[in-house]
Amino acid sequence: MSQVLEPDPAAPSRWIAARRASDVQVTQAITAPLLTSPGRVWWLSLLVSGIISLWFLVAVVWLFDQGIGIWGVNSTIVWGVAIANYVWWIGIGNAGTLISAMLLLTRQKWRGSINRFAEAMTLFAVAIAGLMPIMHLGRPIYAYWLAPYPNTMALWPQWRSALVWDFWAIVSYLLFSILFWYVSLIPDLATMRDRTRSYAGQRFYGALALGWRGSARHWSRLQTLHSTMAALGVPLVCSVHSIVGLDFAASLMPGWQEAIFPPYFVVGAMYSGFAMVVVLALVIRWGFGLQAIITRRHFEVIGRVLLMSSIVMGYSYATEWFMAWYGGEHRERGLVAFEFTGTYAPMYWALLACNVAIPQLLWLPRLRRSLPVLLAIAIAINVGMWLERILIVWNTLSHGYMPSLWRSFHFTFWDWSFLIAPLGLFALLFLVFVRLVPAVSMFDMRELAHEEGVA
């Protein structure tokens, strides 16, 4: 693909790796992939992810037909892959809005290159996460009972239940994220409306752009709205994942009664989400030839955030061990011993390696600046975070207060399906997104180019 913005490592700007990035060049570089034919790699990826999504559909239909007994869950380990997936996906889903809102509030200029697709990542991940608890219900047809509505049974939801909190948190957060994403998308949709040649495209983008004209009055109000939403979004994100943490912390099982769970879940969410952003950013940068817009510097900064988060995660794990020892409760101590030496010990060690040990490589500037190394670390973090989620479920449930109830979880084919197939659906949604909507915020990039003096 010919590049409008020629990447130049010696560029004067910190966040745009090109000598010049005029309004036209920025617009062309970002819209070109949407207005040209997608190419063979995209179609092939679409085909593969489409097939995997179909596999997901088959798995869901089979689950609804047969019940959750098709998984490895049993009467002791009543939670399994679906719950771990829920926590993992919503963690990734939290990060997009959190990253975008926090970087906006702290006036980090470099957010312009990554906020759009990070927020899209949020939408798709939260949508997938929201399915998981429903699929884990014994009778999913009654999922709507979570909503309060006047009914002939004269029943109300149990407002003290963590499941009800989850319902409201996910629904509010998903809707909020859609609004937050859409508000910052309106000006770029107008650009697409004005650049598209096809009649259908003009209608499509024209309707979605709501008649945006770029008026100074509109810009000023859009910014007021967007920054206020960002200020609301940060506490919302923290509360959403804290509520997920409360699913565990509000119980009485050993290993789950920890006050640190809500903040520790929030940091874990940001951690896995940033790691996912690295993966997606590398794919978009390579696929669309946006080397000048998503620069090596961006990856270095994200590398530092990952390093910092890995240290906080290590601290959180250490707090769990310390509190178990210091609290003196027999079963709590036994649980920590079980984590390190029991049935799932290899996975626990792998978790510590992926989440705490391997990311320490980012201390070395040479490794931090190497994109293949950063990609490998990001994937390791995502694997490690999933292991963390599943082990929080398994360790506690496998090793509760009653030794006669101790059992192990064994993966079935359908557990694997629910682990892998949602990734295909996520990829499918993302592939469609990058073809329909500019993956990088154009007006933010124009503003950045002007501020950096390269426009």
Place this chain on the structure above:
Amino acid sequence: MSTTYLAEYRDIERLQIALARVKQTPHQALDAFTPYPVEGLDDELGFRPSHIRTAMLLGGLAVAAVAFGLQWYSATIDYPINSGGRPLNSWQVFLLVPFEVGVFAAALSGVIAFLWSCGLPRLHHPLFDVPGFERATQDHYFLLAAAGNDGASDLRQVLQDAGAVVVTELRAP
């Protein structure tokens, strides 16, 4: 009826020069159209701050209050359940749901207030008929100005001198 002009500029500097000059004349600068948010442009054009944040606060608080009231009513009056000896009005726990829906309601009120105050959605606007206006969302900068009494040709000159690519006179349809 005064004459209105739309002047097209290649860069923001020229637009700002034109805006400063128009403000020194009896003519009136109405609006500017730019491909990215230009800091301070709304102040220079003399726009008053909007009430979007007030709307967000009110919308958020109202919905949060309704959510809390719903929980309180259902848990204490309509369907009281003794759940492990907890008080029927477990207000600490009942704050979670109002917070979540309140934030969403604030965002939704903000979006509605934003659209309302901007007069959007408005899929068609007379400005879209001006040739070249589609570049306002890409790379060109437009200034909309209305001539004061009998000064139409003078305003055109001012806009032109600041370096306009083209100045279009807008006519009422």
